[in-house]
Amino acid sequence: xxxxxxxxxxxxxxxxxxxxxxxxxxxxxxxxxxxxxxxxxxxxxxxxxxxxxxxxxxxxxxxxxxxxxxxxxxxxxxxxxxxxxxxxxxxxxxxxxxxxxxxxxxxxxxxxxxxxxxxxxxxxxxxxxxxxxxxxxxxxxxxxxxxxxxxxxxxxxxxxxxxxxxxxxxxxxxxxxxxxxxxxxxxxxxxxxxxxxxxxxxxxxxxxxxxxxxxxxxxxxxxxxxxxxxxxxxxxxxxxxxxxxxxxxxxxxxxxxxxxxxxxxxxxxxxxxxxxxxxxxxxxxxxxxxxxxxxxxxxxxxxxxxxxxxxxxxxxxxxxxxxxxxxxxxxxxxxxxxxxxxxxxxxxxxxxxxxxxxxxxxxxxxxxxxxxxxxxxxxxxxxxxxxxxxxxxxxxxxxxxxxxxxxxxxxxxxxxxxxxxxxxxxxxxxxxxxxxxxxxxxxxxxxxxxxxxxxxxxxxxxxxxxxxxxxxxxxxxxxxxxxxxxxxxxxxxxxxxxxxxxxxxxxxxxxxxxxxxxxxxxxxxxxxxxxxxxxxxxxxxxxxxxxxxxxxxxxxxxxxxxxxxxxxxxxxxxxxxxxxxxxxxxxxxxxxxxxxxxxxxxxxxxxxxxxxxxxxxxxxxxxxxxxxxxxxxxxxxxxxxxxxxxxxxxxxxxxxxxxxxxxxxxxxxxxxxxxxxxxxxxxxxxxxxxxxxxxxxxxxxxxxxxxxxxxxxxxxxxxxxxxxxxxxxxxxxxxxxxxxxxxxxxxxxxxxxxxxxxxxxxxxxxxxxxxxxxxxxxxxxxxxxxxxxxxxxxxxxxxxxxxxxxxxxxxxxxxxxxxxxxx
Amino acid sequence: xxxxxxxxxxxxxxxxxxxxxxxxxxxxxxxxxxxxxxxxxxxxxxxxxxxxxxxxxxxxxxxxxxxxxxxxxxxxxxxxxxxxxxxxxxxxxxxxxxxxxxxx
Numbered sequence: 001x002x003x004x005x006x007x008x009x010x011x012x013x014x015x016x017x018x019x020x021x022x023x024x025x026x027x028x029x030x031x032x033x034x035x036x037x038x039x040x041x042x043x044x045x046x047x048x049x050x051x052x053x054x055x056x057x058x059x060x061x062x063x064x065x066x067x068x069x070x071x072x073x074x075x076x077x078x079x080x081x082x083x084x085x086x087x088x089x090x091x092x093x094x095x096x097x098x099x100x101x102x103x104x105x106x107x108x109x110x111x112x113x114x115x116x117x118x119x120x121x122x123x124x125x126x127x128x129x130x131x132x133x134x135x136x137x138x139x140x141x142x143x144x145x146x147x148x149x150x151x152x153x154x155x156x157x158x159x160x161x162x163x164x165x166x167x168x169x170x171x172x173x174x175x176x177x178x179x180x181x182x183x184x185x186x187x188x189x190x191x192x193x194x195x196x197x198x199x200x201x202x203x204x205x206x207x208x209x210x211x212x213x214x215x216x217x218x219x220x221x222x223x224x225x226x227x228x229x230x231x232x233x234x235x236x237x238x239x240x241x242x243x244x245x246x247x248x249x250x251x252x253x254x255x256x257x258x259x260x261x262x263x264x265x266x267x268x269x270x271x272x273x274x275x276x277x278x279x280x281x282x283x284x285x286x287x288x289x290x291x292x293x294x295x296x297x298x299x300x301x302x303x304x305x306x307x308x309x310x311x312x313x314x315x316x317x318x319x320x321x322x323x324x325x326x327x328x329x330x331x332x333x334x335x336x337x338x339x340x341x342x343x344x345x346x347x348x349x350x351x352x353x354x355x356x357x358x359x360x361x362x363x364x365x366x367x368x369x370x371x372x373x374x375x376x377x378x379x380x381x382x383x384x385x386x387x388x389x390x391x392x393x394x395x396x397x398x399x400x401x402x403x404x405x406x407x408x409x410x411x412x413x414x415x416x417x418x419x420x421x422x423x424x425x426x427x428x429x430x431x432x433x434x435x436x437x438x439x440x441x442x443x444x445x446x447x448x449x450x451x452x453x454x455x456x457x458x459x460x461x462x463x464x465x466x467x468x469x470x471x472x473x474x475x476x477x478x479x480x481x482x483x484x485x486x487x488x489x490x491x492x493x494x495x496x497x498x499x500x501x502x503x504x505x506x507x508x509x510x511x512x513x514x515x516x517x518x519x520x521x522x523x524x525x526x527x528x529x530x531x532x533x534x535x536x537x538x539x540x541x542x543x544x545x546x547x548x549x550x551x552x553x554x555x556x557x558x559x560x561x562x563x564x565x566x567x568x569x570x571x572x573x574x575x576x577x578x579x580x581x582x583x584x585x586x587x588x589x590x591x592x593x594x595x596x597x598x599x600x601x602x603x604x605x606x607x608x609x610x611x612x613x614x615x616x617x618x619x620x621x622x623x624x625x626x627x628x629x630x631x632x633x634x635x636x637x638x639x640x641x642x643x644x645x646x647x648x649x650x651x652x653x654x655x656x657x658x659x660x661x662x663x664x665x666x667x668x669x670x671x672x673x674x675x676x677x678x679x680x681x682x683x684x685x686x687x688x689x690x691x692x693x694x695x696x697x698x699x700x701x702x703x704x705x706x707x708x709x710x711x712x713x714x715x716x717x718x719x720x721x722x723x724x725x726x727x728x729x730x731x732x733x734x735x736x737x738x739x740x741x742x743x744x745x746x747x748x749x750x751x752x753x754x755x756x757x758x759x760x761x762x763x764x765x766x767x768x769x770x771x772x773x774x775x776x777x778x779x780x781x782x783x784x785x786x787x788x789x790x791x792x793x794x795x796x797x798x799x800x801x802x803x804x805x806x807x808x809x810x811x812x813x814x815x816x817x818x819x820x821x822x823x
Numbered sequence: 824x825x826x827x828x829x830x831x832x833x834x835x836x837x838x839x840x841x842x843x844x845x846x847x848x849x850x851x852x853x854x855x856x857x858x859x860x861x862x863x864x865x866x867x868x869x870x871x872x873x874x875x876x877x878x879x880x881x882x883x884x885x886x887x888x889x890x891x892x893x894x895x896x897x898x899x900x901x902x903x904x905x906x907x908x909x910x911x912x913x914x915x916x917x918x919x920x921x922x923x924x925x926x927x
Contacts, residue, residue, distance in 0.1 A: 071905050519841075519859055531881040531888045554841025554859065558879040558890045561842075566890055570876045806839035813845035813852065813868070813878070816832055 014043050017316070018104055018113035020094050020260070022048025024057055025289025025305050026119030027076055032313035034084055041317065044086045045111045047104070050142060051091035058302065058436070058468050061167075063146045064174030066718070070143060075466075087111075097264040099282060115316060118272055118280070118287040120257035122300070126250050127162070131224030136232040136247040140171045141254075149249060153178035156246040160184075160235045162221055163251035164191040166336060171249045172213050173337045179718055183214040183243055185235065187252070190217055192336070195343035199360070200381050203367040207339050207384070216243070224248055256291045256298060271298045276324040278312045288312055295327050302436050302467055304328030331393045333386060333435065335470055339365070342389040344396045345379030347371065354378070357406045361385075370409050372402050377409070388412070424477045433474050436467020444475060448482040455479070495540065496752050498526040498533030503751060507544060516541065517550035531557070536752030539638060539674055543747055546793055553806050562810060563797040564621055565636035567614065572621060574613040576630035577671065580645045580663030580683075581609025587630065594627045608642030608680060610635065619812040622801030631671070631796040638753075639674045640681070640743075643667040644692065648685030648702070657702030659685035662732050666700075669736060669787075672794035673743060676750040681739075692716065697756040698739055699723050708735045712742055712768070713760025721757045724765035727773045740787040741772045741780050748786075831922040838863065838923065843887065845878035848927060853914065854878035855923065856887060856898070864898040865914040865925045872908050 017033070019026045030044055048054070055074045062068035081088035094106040103112045124139035126132050136156075138149050153159065153175055161172045164186030172182045184191070190201025191208075205215045220238040227233045234244045256271035267273045267281045271293035278286045278294070288308040290300055299305055307328055314323035331344035347369065350356060355372040366384035370377055370392060377395040382388075388410050395402060395409065402409055429442030439462050447461040455475050459465045465472045495503040499521065506525070515521045518537045522529055538555040559565050564572035576591070591611055595603050601615035610633055616624055625632075635641060643666050646652065648659030663683040673679075682693035684701045693699025695716035701709045707730055711723035726742065729735050745768075750759045760768065770776040772783075804810055830848060838844055838857035845868060846853045852868025854877040862885065870877055875891030882888070885898040895904040901913040915926040 529883045531883050531893070534881065534883070552841065553839065554882060557881060566879065568873070568891070570874075570879075806842065807837050808839060808844045811844070813847045814833065814837075816830060816846055816848045818828055818830065818849045 015041060015114040016112055017042040017044050017115045017117070018111050019044070019046040019117045019119055020104065021119035021121055021257075021289070021291070022046050022050070022054045022088070022090075023119065023121045023289070024054070024302060025121065025291075025309060026117070027054035028306055029117060029119060029288055029309035029312060030084075030086060031076075032309050033317060034086075036313050036317040036319045040085070042115075044084075045089065045113075046081070046086060047089045047092050047094050047106055047109075047111075049091070049093050050144070052143065055143060056466070057141075060140070060143065060146050061170035061174050062469075063143070064140075064150060064171065065177040066150075066174075070146070073143075094260060097260065099264055099285070102284065114284065116285045117312070118261055118266075118285065118291055119289045120260060120291040122254040122256045122290040124250065125253045125255045127221065127252055129221060129223050131226055131232065132250070134224055134226040134232040135230050137224055138247070138249050140167060140249050140251050146174075149175070149247075150178060152247055153180050156180050158183070158245040159247045159249065160243055160245040161249045161251060162235070163253065164188070164215060164217065165194060165251065165253065166192060166334065168249075168251035169208070169336045171251050172208075175249065176211070176213065177718055180247070181212075181214075183216060183245070184208075185219050185221060185237075185243070186215065186217045187220055188217065191215060192341075193348070195332075195334070195341060195347065196381050196383070197347050197369060199358075200347075200367050200369065200383050203360075203362070203365050203383055204336070204339060204341075207365045208337050211337055213337075254290065254300060256293075258291060261287070261291070269293050276326055277315060278308055278325055286312055286316075294325065297327060299328065299330075301330060301332060303332070303438070304330065306436075306438065329397055331396055331435070333389060333470055334468070339384060340382075340386045342380070342382040342386050342392070344381075344393060345371070345377075347379045347381045349379065355406060357409055359410050368410055370402075370406075372406060372409075375401050377402055424474065424481050433478070434462075434464035434467060434471045436471075437463040439464035441478065444478055445482055448479050453479055453483045494751075496533035496536040498522065498528055498530055499537070500527060501525065503540070503749065507540070507748075510541065510544060516545050516548055517552050518555035519552055520550075532752070535560075535638075536676070539676060539752070542674060543790075546789060553809075559636035562618060562621060563632055563636065563800065564616065564618075569615070571615045571617055573635070574616050574621065574624055574628075575606065575610045575633040575635035576628050577633040577667070578610050578630075579667045580643055580660050582645070582660055582664060583611075590628060590630075594624055597627065598624055606635070606642075608635075609644050610642060617812065619810055622804075622810050625798040625801045632798045634672065637674070638676065638678050639672065640667070640670045640679050643681040643683060644696070645683045646685050646690035648683075652685060654688060655685035655702070656704055657685050657706065657708065658732075659683040659691070659700075659702060662700060662708070662735060663691075665732065666736060666739065669740070669791065670743060672796075673747070673790055675743070675747045676752050677755045679743065679746075679756065694723050695720065696723065698742065700735055700739075703728070706730075708732070710735060710738055710742075713756045713765070715755065715757035719757060724760055726765070726769060737784065738772065741783040742768070744783045744786045744790070745772060745779075827926055829924050829926050832865075832925050834922045835863070835918060841882055843878040843880060843882070845876065848925075851927070853925065853927070854880075854887070855916070855925065856882055858882055858885060858898075860885075862898070863916045863918055863923060865916050866896065866898070866901060867911040870894055870896075871903075871911060877911070 054076050059073040063070050089109050092106040092109055094104050096105040103110055124141045158181045159175045161168045161184045164184050172184050175182050190198050191204050222238050223236045224232050225234040225236050232248050234242045236242050258268045258272050261272045262268045272287045272291055274280055274287045274292045274294050280287055289305045308325050311323045311325040314320040334341045357370045359368040368382045370380040376399050380392045427441050431441045433441050443462050444464050447458050452458045452461045455465055455472050458475050465475050493502040494500055495506050518534050521537050534555040535557050542549045553561055564574055566572055598620055600613045604612045606612050643663040645660045645663035649655040650660055679697045681698045682691040682696040684691045684693045686702055693701050695714040699711035703709055707728045709728050710726045712726050714723035715721040746759055832846055841859045843854050843856040853865055854868045855865045857863050870889040872894050873891050875889040877887055879890045880887045886895045888895050894908055896911050901910040917924045
């Protein structure tokens with residue numbers, strides 16, 4: 001199929017420009033071109049391999065580590081192409097170019113051109129070793145890679161990253177946030193061989209090992225070893241040693257995509273050769289980005305690539321037909337796993353006549369090194385503290401003479417030794433703030449003066465801060481200096497995003513107006529409607545109004561509508577309540593019989609000492625519950641989940657108190673209590689802590705002296721946080737009372753989805769102790785009353801099996817056959 | 824030539840207010856929703872991202888939110904709010920005396 005181009009109002013004079021590649025170079029080039037080409041002298045078409053608009057590949061690591069959502073990193077949405085009359089062939093790979101006829105061919109689309117631009121970028125290099133096709137072996141390059149890695153990591157404990165360069169370390173960091181143990185394997189003798197020398201590499205290694213990542217250097221990977229199901233289970237090295245793992249991310253460098261260019265006869269070396277006009281050996285074909293080689297250099301950073309796109313746009317539009325690209329000096333500032341790093345020039349290139357100036361401060365993991373050649377800074381790397389980095393960049397870029405006393409490179413009279421103390425006001429307007437986008441201070445200040453007083457607003461107006469994001473702090477500083485203060489984002493304090501009120505105000509407003517249903521709150525107070533806000537409001541209103549609450553089922557997520565956890569194939573998981581993780585032979589037999597009767601595909605023990613029946617069809621849920629005859633374990637919702645216990649004094653030789661007894665009592669008391677986020681508990685019968693109480697939302701540990709220690713705010717998921725000690729009590733009843741007070745206080749004061757591990761540090765443990773233990777606010781009596789009220793309101797939701805609450809609650813898809821023609 | 828079928832799927836009361844319900848028309852999965860505002864609309868049964876069952880999704884205004892990864896689809900156009908995810912098909916719905924009629 002041939003897709004029509006945009007309508008041409010002057011069809012004869014317009015030139016057809018085709019760009020191959022919709023990555024950071026291709027799309028950027030079009031942006032530059034459109035900005036310079038107000039008369040629209042070109043009909044522009046662009047081909048992209050990936051089925052997306054273009055996105056900021058630099059930020060992929062943020063998507064992997066969860067600090068940014070995939071949709072935040074898109075630069076141009078699909079609509080942008082249409083708005084700018086650019087024909088965008090998404091998901092189309094150009095397979096052939098006829099240079100004679102000047103036509104490009106791609107998956108059923110053909111696009112003739114007058115001018116063709118290669119921006120095909122590069123692809124991950126996968127070493128030619130055995131096992132690269134095993135399940136669990138990934139490369140890290142595209143948004144889909146990110147999604148796949150994150151998805152797979154959910155079921156993994158140990159990952160190996162092949163490649164200790166920038167991307168490899170970013171991947172490692174991303175994996176860590178998925179609660180995976182990471183080993184980084186580097187073939188070279190040290191990490192980040194491009195940016196660092198041997199000593200710097202060692203300092204970096206120490207720093208990341210402190211973060212819990214293992215790094216192995218000088219290791220030659222020989223093969224990826226798989227198990228009988230073709231899933232990767234280890235990495236084997238040339239020396240025969242094996243590191244076990246359940247996933248591998250290969251980040252061993254990139255290779256330019258030059259094959260298409262080579263096939264149509266363009267001259268290639270390591271990449272497609274271009275001259276200072278960015279022209280290939282065909283005068284109608286140009287190249288920009290990672291796929292080109294210019295004066296022997298292939299660049300993989302955005303700054304030089306964006307110089308190239310700008311130059312080419314100037315030339316092609318005729319705004320400056322003589323614009324030349326003469327190469328870039330590379331100076332970058334990076335943040336790798338929280339370690340700040342600056343790099344310029346080639347640090348490993350040391351001549352006998354060079355002077356090497358170094359400064360190291362091992363305790364703080366600071367390492368600075370500069371190479372002075374013929375009186376000028378030819379290369380430099382800095383790690384851990386970038387105090388003088390801006391000065392070094394200036395020496396390097398302008399090639400001005402280094403100070404006679406070389407130590408002044410690092411400790412010059414005007415050198416600021418701490419990044420934060422740089423006086424922004426003193427910087428000249430021409431000083432570049434955003435190195436990725438080449439935005440100067442003056443441009444940013446103008447935007448701020450025009451009312452752009454938040455970092456995202458400045459970014460939208462000037463692009464500053466939208467590349468790697470490392471200059472955002474400076475932009476915030478400039479906003480402060482120019483406009484007085486960065487506008488705080490008020491939405492931070494809102495309970496849910498749809499209602500611009502913090503929780504106490506929202507609760508007061510609902511009570512004052514008598515708003516008892518989610519739809520009523522949305523109608524009267526909301527700015528818009530979204531599903532998370534509906535869930536949050538439902539939870540809050542239920543706790544405010546109790547039995548008066550008007551329960552609208554459409555405000556609940558599917559799990560809360562059918563009281564089971566939806567799985568990836570549309571089936572559900574059923575976890576019955578097993579108080580304190582203590583069960584009986586009869587209950588086990590019953591669970592086994594149910595599993596057989598419904599052919600349950602998986603029966604699994606959970607981390608919370610429960611039994612999970614996975615793969616139950618929605619329509620079978622009522623039957624399964626009835627046959628089990630056990631109450632809901634609430635494993636699908638934001639409520640008390642489990643109380644995990646150890647055997648305690650009942651059987652354990654070391655137990656000092658009755659942990660199972662307390663666990664069962666706690667679970668019976670607080671079952672069905674709903675919270676802004678899930679709550680897990682653990683009770684340990686001695687400080688050996690077999691039930692992991694120190695990483696639970698509420699943990700209770702028996703002390704040697706016969707007391708119970710009450711712990712709160714722990715986490716052992718993507719974040720790991722040790723609990724804070726709330727107090728010690730003497731008896732089981734006291735423990736139950738204090739915990740009840742804490743739970744209600746958390747329920748009524750936390751933001752929606754705020755786990756205790758965020759809530760406790762936000763309120764402060766001292767403060768919590770005052771409120772809950774010392775009753776500084778005089779509210780504990782009302783907290784106790786609220787516990788009683790909530791207990792009384794508990795009804796096992798699985799009883800809805802007998803009487804569905806709404807039409808089709810547990811129904812299978814209704815089958816309708818054709819034809820039932822209505823006229 | 825495309826043949827269009829008008830089919831009575833169910834009665835209005837078979838659709839819970841503010842929620843959806845799954846149908847299979849000759850094996851083709853369709854999700855039908857009834858908004859709190861009274862609108863009834865029909866879409867493909869599954870999310871093109873990872874096959875999430877849309878009838879189990881929540882409604883926000885005139886959009887349905889997939890229960891798997893919160894991709895949001897417009898009731899009228901079927902467009903997804905996230906770039907890169909395909910639209911879903913939407914089907915004309917009439918609420919008549921004889922029931923909910925969908926044209927496929």
